[in-house]
Amino acid sequence: MTAVLITSLIAGGLALLLRWRRPAWYWLGIGVLIASVRVLVRYGSVMEACGLTVPPSRMRLALARATRTVAPSSRVPHILGIRPTRTGLVLRIKLRPGQDAYDFIASTDRLRHSFTMQGVSCREIKAGVVELRMTGYDVLKRVQMPARAESGVLRVPVSLREDGAVHYRDYREVPHALNLGATQSGKSVYQRRLVAALAGQPVALVGIDCKNGVELAPLARRFSALAANQDDALGLLEALIERMDGIYELIRAEQRISADVPDAEITADIWGLPEHLRPLPVVLLIDEVAELALFASKEEEKRRDRIVTALVRLVQLGRAAGIYVEICGQRFGSELGKGITMLRAQLTGRVAHRVNDEASANMAFADISPDAVLATTQIPTERPGTAVVGDSSGGWVITRTPYTSLRQAVNVCNAEAARTPELPELADYRPSLAPALKAVERVSEAA
Structure with missing residues (x-):
């Protein structure tokens, strides 16, 4: 008896240690079985307690009265299947007549408590x-990206969602995005993750970093063009517009809209062009956009207006020409001057890390979802990299980016330096490697 007790204590201790140190292993080995049994056993009572049942049909009630038997109880929705995953369970449910998917969406928090799970989300399949x-x-406590994640051209995995799924940044689906966040919120780590993921793809990276290039200069080996001040930023943006105009001329010449050409071969963007004619897509990353909008004199105001106008043109017209814009900043609102709200309206994707005030969260999500604003203001300080990701459709989700050091991003960019294309329109802004090498040496010494 004593040996059995000691063995049980040791097994319990090892299970607790595994749950603390390797929660994913604990879940796959022990937790998934316990949770599956708990969900199946509690299912009926939980559905009834959460008001997700329907009363018996008239036929069953009439039959009970005719036979003088006990009245039938309320009916619970039918389980179509339960499937374990790497981070949880997926329960597929067939609704009863009269039920609506919104009833389950509104009850997710109660279901989470009732089933004793970390989180529950609901979506309608059909x-x-x-x-x-x-x-x-809690999959966001120690973020571990899956060893294998689907990716493609301009579609890269950047973070982990709170439901355990991978969040992808898909530039062809969401061409332009805004990334907000206070200092030390993880905004720069998110940007590094993007650069490291895009470095191995056939795309041209272009950067604007008005903090004298301290964020993007160490990654310069993979950048086709880089601007470190407002004057260079203006010239770079106007050069991109010149490239965009040239690409539109190419598309117009290759549309092939004569009557004898099948509709499938007619195109209005670069992705419909033959591969040998298709220009390389360009991803423009802007670090601290407020620096582009600030001015202290009349001359600087004129330069600022030209910069904002160029940015608005790029986000309005650049997608078809294969130019995608990623804008980062701590604040992004009307106080930055005219044209800023028009620019924000064109940024379909929204990412908001921890912010210092509710007004900053409103800049990202006030026109999308009040719930997303509330979730952004509740991001804790001790979890850098946590962000609310949404788009103009109103959908949003909480994610966390795995930590990527500047050293890791530099190593990836150096390894993929051979992929860096030379764009003739941006030749004047090709980054000099001498300052970049010095920056890399400083990073190495600090490490």
Whole structure:
């Protein structure tokens, strides 16, 4: 008896240690079985307690009265299947007549408590079928990206969602985005992650970093053009517009809209062009956009207006020419002057890390979802990299970016330096490697 007790204590201690140190291993080995049994056993009572049942049909009630038997109880929605995942469970449910997917979406927090899960989210698969994605542990506490993540040209994995799924930055689906965040919120880490993920793809990276290039200069080996001050930024943006105009002329010449050409071969962007004619896509990364909008004199105001006008033209017209814009900053609102709200309206993707005030969260999500604004203001300080990601459709989710040091990003960019294309329009802004090498040496010494 004593040996059995000691063995049980040791096994319990090892399980607790595994749950603390390797929650994913604990979940796959032990937690998924316990959670599956708990969900199946509690399912009926939980549905009834959360008001997700429907009363019995008239036929069953009439039959009970005719046979003088006990009245049938309320009916629970039918389980179509339960599937374990790396981070939780997926429960697919068939709705009863009269139920709506919104009933389950509104009850996700109560379901989370009732099933004793870390998190529950709900989405409608098709008419009459909903899917509950339940997370078994806090996947954002120690972010571990899957060893294998799907990727493609201009579609890169950047962070982990709170439901355990991978969040992708897909430039062809969401061409332009805004990335907000206070100091030490993880905004720069998110940007490094993007650069490191795009470095191995056939794309041209262009950067504007008005902090004298301290964020992007160490990565210069993979950048086709880089501006470190406002004057260079203006010239670079106007050169990109010149490239965009040239690409539109190419598209117009190759549209092939004569009557004898099938509709499938007619194109209005670079992705419909033959591969040998297709220009390389360009991703423009802007660090601290407020520096481009500030001015202290009449001359600087004229330069500022030209910069903002060029940015608005790029985000309005650049997608078809294969130019995608990623704007980062601590604040981004009307106080930066005219044209800024017009620019923000064109930025479909929104990413907001921890902010210092609610007004900053409103800049990102006030026109999308009040719930996203509330979630942004609740991001804790001790979890850098946590962000609320949304788009203009109103959908949003909490994610966290795995930590990527500047040294790691530099190593990736150096290894992929051979992929850096030379763009004739941007030749004047090709970064000099001498300052970049000095920056890399400083990073190495600090490490």
